[in-house]
Amino acid sequence: MSQSFALAGVESNSPSPSCDCLAHRFGNAADRPDRTPCYVSDMTDAEWQVVRAVLPVPAWLEGRGGRPEGFCHRQMIDAVRYVVDNGVKWANLPTDFPPYRRVHAFARRWQVTGLLAELHDRLRDRVRQKEGRTVDPSAAIVDSQSLRAAANIPRSTSGWDGGKKVGGRKRHLAVDCLGLVLVVLVTAASVQDRDAAVPLLERLRKLYFSVRLVWADGGYAGRLVDWAAEKLQLTLDIVKRSDTTTGFVVLPRRWVVERTLSWLMRSRRLVRDVETLPAMHEAMVLWSMTMLMSGRLAGRRRGGFSRPEPRAR
Known part of the structure; x- marks a missing residue:
C-alpha cells in the first residue's frame, strides 16, 4: 500500500x-x-x-x-x-x-x-473513527440490487432477474454497521444472491479478517450458512420477515444496507448500469461513497454550494 x-x-x-x-x-x-x-x-x-x-x-x-x-x-x-x-x-x-x-x-x-480503493478505505476509516468506532469492523450486512442495463452492456455480463423483473446487472454489497461499503461485486442480474455471496464473502474475509458476523435476508438462507461457518469461520445470521407481516416494515439490521442502496441511487450514474465492464461499475460505487464520506467528514450539507444572493435592482 x-x-x-x-x-x-x-x-x-x-x-x-x-x-x-x-x-x-x-x-x-x-x-x-x-x-x-x-x-x-x-x-x-x-x-x-x-x-x-x-x-x-x-x-x-x-x-x-x-x-x-x-x-x-x-x-x-x-x-x-x-x-x-x-x-x-x-x-x-x-x-x-x-x-x-x-x-x-x-x-x-x-x-x-487500486488507488481508488485505497482512497475509499482511508475515508471510511476516518468516518468510523469520527463515529467512535474502531477502524476494523466486526460485523457486516449483505444485500443486492438489480439494475436495468443500457444497450452497450455485453450479453455475457448481463441477465434477467425473474424475481424483480429486471434485465441487466446486479450489484452485491457488504457494508458495516454504519452503512459504509466494505465490498462490492457486480454480476449479471440472473445470478442468484446465494451464488454471488460466495465470492462476496470470500473477498470480505480476505480484506477484513476482523469480521465475524454477517446479517442477511432470507435469500441467503440454506447451505450458504453452513458453508460460511465451515470455510470462512463467519456466522451468517438470517434476518427473516415474519409471515404475518404486511406492508413495509423496517427489519433489524437489514435496513442499514437498504439505506446504503438508496444512497447509491442518488448518483445518477448508478441508477442504470451503463458501464461496459462490471469492474468499472464497482469503481463508480466507490466513487459515489467517497463523495458521501468526504462530505460527511467536512460537515457539508447535501445540496452543495450556497447560492449567491440576488443583486439589488
Missing part, C-alpha cells in the same frame, strides 16, 4: 502554486490555470482538505516509474465526481474540466491500480 500525501515526505524546490495537489506540487500541472468550483458535485475547500490528506501517492512520485501527471488532481477528481453525480457521458464533460479522454483514463487507472 502506498503512503498518503500527508506522509509522502517529499519536498519541491519549485514555487508554491495556488493549488496544493500532487500534480501541481511535483508534477507538470503547475503552469495550468486554476479552475473555479461551480458545480454541486465539486469539492468544497473543506472537502478538498479532507481528501488531500488521504490521497494515495502515485507510482511516479515514489520513484516506481510512470510519467508525472499533467492535470490537477483536484480538477480530475471533481470531473469524475461530476460524471458519477450527474450520469453524463464522459464525452459530455463541461469544457472547464480537463479533456474527457484524460479524465476517463485517470478514473480507469485509479480503478486498475
Whole structure:
C-alpha cells in the first residue's frame, strides 16, 4: 500500500502554486490555470482538505516509474465526481474540466491500480473513527440490487432477474454497521444472491479478517450458512420477515444496507448500469461513497454550494 500525501515526505524546490495537489506540487500541472468550483458535485475547500490528506501517492512520485501527471488532481477528481453525480457521458464533460479522454483514463487507472480503493478505505476509516468506532469492523450486512442495463452492456455480463423483473446487472454489497461499503461485486442480474455471496464473502474475509458476523435476508438462507461457518469461520445470521407481516416494515439490521442502496441511487450514474465492464461499475460505487464520506467528514450539507444572493435592482 502506498503512503498518503500527508506522509509522502517529499519536498519541491519549485514555487508554491495556488493549488496544493500532487500534480501541481511535483508534477507538470503547475503552469495550468486554476479552475473555479461551480458545480454541486465539486469539492468544497473543506472537502478538498479532507481528501488531500488521504490521497494515495502515485507510482511516479515514489520513484516506481510512470510519467508525472499533467492535470490537477483536484480538477480530475471533481470531473469524475461530476460524471458519477450527474450520469453524463464522459464525452459530455463541461469544457472547464480537463479533456474527457484524460479524465476517463485517470478514473480507469485509479480503478486498475487500486488507488481508488485505497482512497475509499482511508475515508471510511476516518468516518468510523469520527463515529467512535474502531477502524476494523466486526460485523457486516449483505444485500443486492438489480439494475436495468443500457444497450452497450455485453450479453455475457448481463441477465434477467425473474424475481424483480429486471434485465441487466446486479450489484452485491457488504457494508458495516454504519452503512459504509466494505465490498462490492457486480454480476449479471440472473445470478442468484446465494451464488454471488460466495465470492462476496470470500473477498470480505480476505480484506477484513476482523469480521465475524454477517446479517442477511432470507435469500441467503440454506447451505450458504453452513458453508460460511465451515470455510470462512463467519456466522451468517438470517434476518427473516415474519409471515404475518404486511406492508413495509423496517427489519433489524437489514435496513442499514437498504439505506446504503438508496444512497447509491442518488448518483445518477448508478441508477442504470451503463458501464461496459462490471469492474468499472464497482469503481463508480466507490466513487459515489467517497463523495458521501468526504462530505460527511467536512460537515457539508447535501445540496452543495450556497447560492449567491440576488443583486439589488
